[in-house]
Structure formats: structure tokens, C-alpha cells
Amino acid sequence: MSDSNPAPSLYAAREPIFPRRVSGVFRNLKWYIMAITLGIYYLTPWIRWDRGPSLPDQAVLLDLANRRFYFFWIEIWPHEFYFVAGLLIMAGLGLFLFTSALGRVWCGYACPQTVWTDLYILVERWIEGDRNARLRLHRQKKMDFRKARLRLTKWTAWFLIGLATGGAWVFYFADAPTLLVDLVTGQAHPVAYSTMLILTATTFFFGGFAREQICIYACPWPRIQAAMMDEDTLVVGYRDWRGEPRGKLNKKQQEAGAEPKGDCIDCMACVNVCPVGIDIRDGQQLECITCALCIDACDDIMEKIGKPRGLIDYMALSDETRERAGEPPKNIWKHILRPRTILYTSLWSFVGLGLLFALFIRADIDLTVAPVRNPTFVTLSDGSIRNTYEVRLRNKHGEARPFKLSVKGDPAMRIQLEGTSYDSVEVPADAAYLQKVYIVTPKAAAASAAEATPVRIWVEDLSNGERAYKDTTFNGRGN
Numbered sequence: 043m044s045d046s047n048p049a050p051s052l053y054a055a056r057e058p059i060f061p062r063r064v065s066g067v068f069r070n071l072k073w074y075i076m077a078i079t080l081g082i083y084y085l086t087p088w089i090r091w092d093r094g095p096s097l098p099d100q101a102v103l104l105d106l107a108n109r110r111f112y113f114f115w116i117e118i119w120p121h122e123f124y125f126v127a128g129l130l131i132m133a134g135l136g137l138f139l140f141t142s143a144l145g146r147v148w149c150g151y152a153c154p155q156t157v158w159t160d161l162y163i164l165v166e167r168w169i170e171g172d173r174n175a176r177l178r179l180h181r182q183k184k185m186d187f188r189k190a191r192l193r194l195t196k197w198t199a200w201f202l203i204g205l206a207t208g209g210a211w212v213f214y215f216a217d218a219p220t221l222l223v224d225l226v227t228g229q230a231h232p233v234a235y236s237t238m239l240i241l242t243a244t245t246f247f248f249g250g251f252a253r254e255q256i257c258i259y260a261c262p263w264p265r266i267q268a269a270m271m272d273e274d275t276l277v278v279g280y281r282d283w284r285g286e287p288r289g290k291l292n293k294k295q296q297e298a299g300a301e302p303k304g305d306c307i308d309c310m311a312c313v314n315v316c317p318v319g320i321d322i323r324d325g326q327q328l329e330c331i332t333c334a335l336c337i338d339a340c341d342d343i344m345e346k347i348g349k350p351r352g353l354i355d356y357m358a359l360s361d362e363t364r365e366r367a368g369e370p371p372k373n374i375w376k377h378i379l380r381p382r383t384i385l386y387t388s389l390w391s392f393v394g395l396g397l398l399f400a401l402f403i404r405a406d407i408d409l410t411v412a413p414v415r416n417p418t419f420v421t422l423s424d425g426s427i428r429n430t431y432e433v434r435l436r437n438k439h440g441e442a443r444p445f446k447l448s449v450k451g452d453p454a455m456r457i458q459l460e461g462t463s464y465d466s467v468e469v470p471a472d473a474a475y476l477q478k479v480y481i482v483t484p485k486a487a488a489a490s491a492a493e494a495t496p497v498r499i500w501v502e503d504l505s506n507g508e509r510a511y512k513d514t515t516f517n518g519r520g521n
């Protein structure tokens with residue numbers, strides 16, 4: 043490449059976007075979703091839930107120190123992590139389902155990046171004004187008192203939202219009222235402060251400055267979602283067969299018999315409200331987050347010029363051909379109820395029902411048994427044979443419970459607990475208790491004991507008779 047013809051730069055600086063205020067059905071829907079999702083996020087750690095005197099009373103709590111996840115009446119122990127895995131699978135399948143039916147509806151309405159960016163734009167609009175005022179301020183090169191005041195007010199508001207976001211996050215990991223006092227008095231753990239700081243900074247930067255850049259360049263979802271969409275997926279599109287040729291004829295042109303124009307008057311309202319700064323009239327684009335704000339903007343214009351709404355609309359590719367041929371589009375349910383969405387719904391329900399079933403049949407007491415195999419058995423001085431097991435007893439109740447242990451197998455076998463002459467132990471509330479257990483077979487039976495005899499270790503909660511068991515083996519000499 044010669045100096046006179048330099049290689050084009052692969053870098054393009056970000057063009058700031060100043061979305062205009064818009065009102066309409068989809069904008070209202072987005073406000074409701076924003077209020078609900080932010081409300082859930084900020085308020086959930088403050089909901090109390092009585093679980094008894096020795097358990098935390100926070101409804102949703104990720105107690106990392108004690109390795110528990112509390113979700114209202116559900117308590118997940120580390121060995122039950124499959125519940126969390128199941129919920130993640132359900133979330134994934136739900137995303138597939140919505141994407142195959144309604145395109146990037148998650149991105150446009152409920153993704154945290156969208157919700158917080160929307161909130162930041164709202165604050166920006168309150169402080170600096172709508173699109174034109176913000177554009178003027180942006181183009182004003184001189185930093186006068188007014189510009190400095192507006193910028194400072196906006197950044198302070200953004201910072202406070204970021205701080206509340208980071209603060210709410212750490213409240214999910216400890217008792218929220220206690221942690222709030224600790225944070226304010228400077229007594230909280232450094233991890234809490236650093237987590238808050240990181241989340242404050244990322245919220246401030248992602249919502250305030252990076253905005254659509256995250257959706258376009260950083261997020262992998264736009265690339266993956268195409269695999270879940272087909273010609274029946276409803277996405278936001280422009281009816282070019284109705285809108286083109288775009289433009290507006292003035293009286294003179296009309297009188298001169300100029301060729302009539304389509305419904306699009308090229309007012310740019312759809313472009314000016316778009317949070318990612320694209321023109322939907324250019325066709326489907328990877329950048330489009332399907333927020334439908336351009337639908338609201340265009341419907342408003344169509345109403346003003348007395349044309350039917352829906353020049354920009356939710357539509358499927360399969361309807362395009364029909365509409366071009368003058369046929370009506372398919373019924374909306376034909377787009378939503380199709381094999382792909384039915385399959386995703388069935389899988390989603392299957393996993394959900396499985397989790398519900400597992401939740402309702404799980405016991406409040408539990409045990410795991412780990413045989414000690416070094417040595418596999420010991421012959422005692424009286425000729426009897428003894429095997430050792432490490433039994434982990436789990437008491438999921440909010441108070442301490444007496445647990446009795448017994449063995450079923452060879453009737454001659456008996457059980458002994460290390461450290462006590464009784465066959466029961468007190469297991470603390472909401473705890474796992476490690477108990478060393480011996481199973482002994484007397485001399486008379488030891489001679490004929492097989493190399494490996496199946497045995498079942500039972501645990502019984504003596505306060506309510508609830509029982510659980512685990513199968514293991516008893517090792518003998520063999521014949």
C-alpha cells in the first residue's frame with residue numbers, strides 16, 4: 043500500500059447516541075418491566091422470613107460462610123446444588139423459548155444492561171433535557187458554568203444509582219440490616235467494600251458511557267440467538283412495500299403530478315428514538331435489540347398524518363411474502379405455537395416439574411456414608427470383625443434433633459457410635475454432623491461373613507420418627 047493511499051483504519055470512534063423521548067404501548071411496557079425488575083433487585087434483600095431462632099431471617103440469602111442458599115421456605119445445601127443447576131437450565135430454555143417466538147425480547151425489555159441503561163437515560167433526560175437539548179450540550183465545546191453544573195449533577199446521580207446497585211448486590215450475601223450498619227460505620231469486611239466499588243464502577247460505566255456498545259460488541263448473545271430464530275419468529279421490521287418510496291410531496295409537486303410517495307414521510311422519528319442508533323428501514327440488523335420503541339414513534343407519526351399504524355411493526359419473515367402479495371399475515375398464535383416453541387416449552391416444563399418433585403420429596407434429615415477402607419476391616423481380640431464408617435448426618439430443621447442410628451443386614455451385626463455408649467447423637471440445628479460409626483459382627487458370624495455383605499445404615503429423627511438410609515457394604519474375611 044503506498045503512502046498516498048493509506049490502509050483504512052479498523053477503528054471507528056463511538057458516535058454518541060441521544061435517544062428522543064417517546065410514548066406508546068411498548069414504551070409503557072418497558073417502564074413497567076423496569077419498575078418491576080429494579081424493584082425486585084433493590085428490595086428483595088430486605089424481605090424477612092422467619093425460619094426459627096437459629097436460622098437467618100432473610101428471605102433470599104446466599105450464605106457463603108455456612109454454604110447455604112436460602113430462598114423463602116427453601117433451603118439449598120451444597121449437596122443439593124442440582125436445584126441451582128436445574129434453575130439455570132430452566133432460565134436457558136426460557137431464553138430459547140422467548141427468542142424463538144419473539145426474537146431479542148430479553149435484550150429489549152429485561153436484560154440488566156437494557157434496564158440500567160434505560161434508567162441512566164431517563165436521569166440524563168431529567169437533568170439535561172430531551173434529545174435536542176442534549177445534542178446542543180454535547181456539541182458545545184466550551185465548558186461553561188451551566189454545562190459543568192449539568193454534567194456534575196448527572197454524574198452524581200449516575201454514581202448514586204451505581205452505588206445503590208453495588209450495595210444491593212452485597213446485601214444478598216449477608217443479613218442486609220446488619221451489613222448496612224457495618225457499611226456505614228466502616229466495620230464491614232473489605233470484600234464487601236471492594237465488591238460494592240467494582241459494581242458501582244461497572245454500573246456507572248456500562249449504563250452511562252458504554253450503553254449500546256455492550257450489546258453490539260461485548261455481548262455474545264446477538265451472535266448465538268440467530269440459531270434460535272426462523273422465518274416465523276416475530277421481530278421488529280419495516281413494511282417497505284408500504285413505506286417506499288419514502289418522502290413527502292409538497293403542494294407544488296402534487297399539482298405537477300409527481301409520482302406518489304409511500305407512507306414513510308422520512309421524518310427520522312424511528313431513528314431518533316432508537317437506543318442503538320440504527321435505522322430499521324435498512325432491514326434487520328444485528329444491533330437491533332427489539333425494544334420496539336421505533337414502533338411507538340412511527341405509530342405516533344402515522345396517527346398524526348392519518349395513515350394506518352404498523353408501518354414499523356412486530357412481524358415475521360414468513361408474513362412478508364404474504365403481505366407483499368396482498369394477503370393478510372398469519373394469526374399471531376401460528377407464529378407462537380409451532381414445533382420449536384412447543385419443544386422448548388415441554389423441556390422447560392419437564393425440568394421445572396422434575397425440580398418441584400425433587401423439592402417436595404426431599405427429606406429434612408439426610409446422611410452420607412463413607413466406609414473407611416484402610417484397613418477394610420479389623421479383627422478384635424474376641425474374634426469379632428469390625429468395619430468403620432464416617433457418617434455425615436444432616437439436620438435441616440431449625441432446632442437440634444436427636445438422631446438414632448441402626449443397621450440392617452446380617453441380624454447378628456450391631457452398631458456402635460464413637461464417643462458414646464448410646465445409639466443416638468444430638469445433631470445441631472441446620473448443620474451437618476460427622477459421626478464415626480462401627481459395625482461389628484460377632485465371632486460366631488465372623489467366620490462365615492462374606493467378603494462383602496450389603497448393609498443399610500438407617501437414621502431416625504427421634505423427635506418425629508422421620509427416617510432416611512444409605513446402603514453400603516460390610517467387609518469380612520470371606521471363605
Ligand code: SF4
Binds near residue numbers: 306313323339343
Ligand atoms: S418514523 Fe415512520 S414515517 Fe418517520 S421515518 Fe420512520 S418509518 Fe418513516
Ligand code: SF4
Binds near residue numbers: 319322332333
Ligand atoms: S431499531 Fe427499533 S426495535 Fe431495534 S433497537 Fe432500534 S428502536 Fe429498538
